[in-house]
Amino acid sequence: MKPVSVRYQRYQVEDQVWDQVRAQVWVQVEDQVKDKVWCQVWDQVGDQVRAQVWRQVRDQVRDQVWR
Amino acid sequence: MIKNLTAEQEALLPVYRDKWLDIGLSTEPLNFEKAKAAVCVAYESAGLPKPTKFYTAKSPVDAIRLIKNLNPRMETTKIMSDMAYGCHDANWLGFYQYFRDVLGIKACEKLDGLIDLAHHCGWLNMYYDTVVFQDRPKHIKLDDQNRLHCEYGPAILYRDGYSVYAWHGVTIPSEWITNKGELTAKIALTWVNTEQRKAACEIIGWATVLRELNAHTIDSDEDPMIGTLLEVDIPDIGEEKFLRVLCGTGREFAIPVPPNMKTALEANAWTYGLEGNLLRDLEVRT
Numbered sequence: 061m062k063p064v065s066v067r068y069q070r071y072q073v074e075d076q077v078w079d080q081v082r083a084q085v086w087v088q089v090e091d092q093v094k095d096k097v098w099c100q101v102w103d104q105v106g107d108q109v110r111a112q113v114w115r116q117v118r119d120q121v122r123d124q125v126w127r
Numbered sequence: 128m129i130k131n132l133t134a135e136q137e138a139l140l141p142v143y144r145d146k147w148l149d150i151g152l153s154t155e156p157l158n159f160e161k162a163k164a165a166v167c168v169a170y171e172s173a174g175l176p177k178p179t180k181f182y183t184a185k186s187p188v189d190a191i192r193l194i195k196n197l198n199p200r201m202e203t204t205k206i207m208s209d210m211a212y213g214c215h216d217a218n219w220l221g222f223y224q225y226f227r228d229v230l231g232i233k234a235c236e237k238l239d240g241l242i243d244l245a246h247h248c249g250w251l252n253m254y255y256d257t258v259v260f261q262d263r264p265k266h267i268k269l270d271d272q273n274r275l276h277c278e279y280g281p282a283i284l285y286r287d288g289y290s291v292y293a294w295h296g297v298t299i300p301s302e303w304i305t306n307k308g309e310l311t312a313k314i315a316l317t318w319v320n321t322e323q324r325k326a327a328c329e330i331i332g333w334a335t336v337l338r339e340l341n342a343h344t345i346d347s348d349e350d351p352m353i354g355t356l357l358e359v360d361i362p363d364i365g366e367e368k369f370l371r372v373l374c375g376t377g378r379e380f381a382i383p384v385p386p387n388m389k390t391a392l393e394a395n396a397w398t399y400g401l402e403g404n405l406l407r408d409l410e411v412r413t
Contacts, residue, residue: 078169081238081241082219084234084237085234085235085237088234089232089234092234094128094131096130097129097132101140101222102222104144105143106218106219106221106222109144109151109217109218111273112151112152112273113147113152113214114215114218116274116296117151117264121187122187124298125187125188
């Protein structure tokens with residue numbers, strides 16, 4: 061069972077293919093919207109969801125599994 | 128180049144936020160068939176052949192067990208670092224879905240599979256030929272500030288019983304909730320992690336802790352609802368001040384107050400964001 065990962069030559073780290081897909085999308089969105097719009101959507105959607113879902117639920121479960 | 132959002136587009140920001148909060152905090156069981164279809168789309172978008180073997184686990188620890196059974200050479204740390212987060216990737220998937228749906232940015236369609244997947248499963252491990260899906264938690268309990276919190280059981284419970292106990296956003300040992308009687312002021316006040324120590328004191332009740340600590344009185348107001356200003360020396364933390372006060376229902380509380388408080392009246396007023404004299408003039412307090 062081989063993880064679907066890619067090796068970033070520049071950083072010499074392996075990461076999931078999905079991170080590479082996300083990076084491709086990120087670059088293309090960045091080319092099409094001004095920073096101000098990017099930040100507005102991040103502040104009002106991404107960051108607020110991150111505070112509750114990622115920081116509260118995902119982090120706490122992950123920290124406990126790691127322990 | 129999109130320079131500004133229109134009023135209609137701005138109005139959709141909270142709609143997307145709330146939608147993705149619901150997805151991220153969903154406690155619906157795993158939808159295996161829909162997750163399977165969505166993950167195949169994700170593989171296709173990444174230029175990978177579709178996986179052929181699919182397994183399900185009830186929690187992250189169950190997934191680790193299952194993957195180790197499939198491949199005994201896999202180490203726990205590797206399995207953990209290979210995990211993707213499905214519904215808990217809600218923050219960035221919701222962000223890009225807004226760009227896709229509201230601003231019409233086609234590039235975001237590459238994430239369609241992962242966006243769909245977040246609707247149907249919890250965490251997952253994706254290998255070249257195999258996917259291990261995890262169920263979502265059975266329940267997630269939050270306090271009024273949306274921090275993980277449950278006073279009578281686990282704050283997060285998976286369907287196999289795996290659980291996380293938390294007190295106002297701080298994870299705590301399960302026995303502090305399941306065996307509250309065995310949590311003493313001494314255990315609480317000598318606990319190494321200061322955030323957990325504060326949580327332990329709150330579980331026991333600050334009034335009980337202060338009694339056991341031989342707190343000394345700095346100022347006592349004649350009105351028991353104004354209360355008594357106390358100072359205690361907490362191990363490893365130092366001197367802290369508390370207001371011990373009766374609430375309207377007659378229950379005793381102890382509230383941590385800033386170290387510059389000099390009277391019980393001043394400390395009580397601080398809890399309302401008022402000056403001391405203003406509080407004395409109020410006729411009704413909650």
